[in-house]
Amino acid sequence: MATTPIDVLTLRRGCAHCTLQQLCLPAGIGREELERLDEIVKRKRPVEVGERLFRQGDGMDSVFVARDGAFKTVLVSEDGEEQVIGFHLPGELIGLDALGSGEHRCEAVALTRANVCEVPFDDLSGVAARIPGLQRQLMRVIGQSVGRDQDHREILVRRQASERIALFLHGLSERFEKIGQAADRLRLPMSREDIARFLGLALETVSRGFTRLQEDGVIAVHGRKVEILDMDELQRLAHGAEGDAPPKKGARSG
Known part of the structure; x- marks a missing residue:
């Protein structure tokens, strides 16, 4: 009985901008393995x-992984207050x-x-156990998630x-670059209020901080x-080197 050929090029284009490209398409993956991976991903x-x-x-x-769009992860207190603990860009695993x-x-x-792919974790683990290299790549992505949590803790102790x-902003720039977007031109998916809750600062403090960086010629905000x-x-x-060098010509002090 004839089987429908798999469109490998379409699958590759479909995962071109997410971490599932690394998870689903390790070097040397065969047609049968690729078909199995495509079966477990729920679009x-x-x-x-x-x-x-x-x-x-x-x-x-x-x-989950957003094929496009972005998410925030939040802790919600008993009185409904949100604490933002993370942001997730296209291609970054969520959950x-x-x-x-x-x-x-x-x-x-x-x-x-956003358009999201859902990957049943038990199925993913089972397939990873049978495909050489996939387990290591899955662990690498999990490690990246742990690294972002550590980065957040580093921010909060400043x-x-x-x-x-x-x-x-510097960390976000690096993450945009990793998913194939411009590192120096960021379109922020989150609001200033979300940024303030993530950084543990008042909204007014974040707004003043952005203004100062713009006045000092470090960023331009539109x-x-x-x-x-x-x-x-x-x-x-x-x-933390704000006081290590004199301000640029034309930049305001204080």
């Missing part, structure tokens, strides 16, 4: 702004917070309209608000579009 309907992929306390059934306990300790909320803001004009200076500020 969900578009997710609307504010819609949740999962809530606190939900069991871990799947991991790994439940790996330890089997239950999600946060909620994943769409910041923009005493100066200017350091937190600079470190946030709504949610941020152009990094001086990457070296942003990196210097991100690592």
Whole structure:
């Protein structure tokens, strides 16, 4: 009985801008293995702004990756206050917070309209066990998620608000570059209020910080579009070196 040939080029284009390209297409993968991977990936309907992929306390059934769009992960207190603990760009896995306990300790909320792939975790683990190299690549992606959590903790221990803001923008720039987007031209999917909650700062403090960076010629801000004009200076500020060098000509002091 004849089988329908798999369109490998279409599959490759479909995962071209997400971490599932690394998970699904390791070097040397065969047709049968690729078909199996494509079978377990569920392409969900578009997710609307504010819609949740999962809530606190939900069991871990799947991991998710946004083919486009972005998400935030939040902790919600008993009185409904949100603490933003992470942002997820296109191609970054969402839902790994439940790996330890089997239950999600946060909620994943769409910041923009997004198209999401859902990958049943048990199926992914089973396929990874049978495909050489896939398990290592899965662990690498999990490690990247852990690294972002560590970066967030590093931000929160910084005493100066200017350091937190600079470190946030510099880290975001690196992440945009990793997913194939411009590192110096960022379109922020999150609001200033979300940034403030992520950085542990007041909204007014974040707004003043962006204004100061713009007045000092480090960035240019147009709504949610941020152009990094001086990457070296942003990196210097991100690592607490604000007082190590004199301000640039034309930059305001204080």
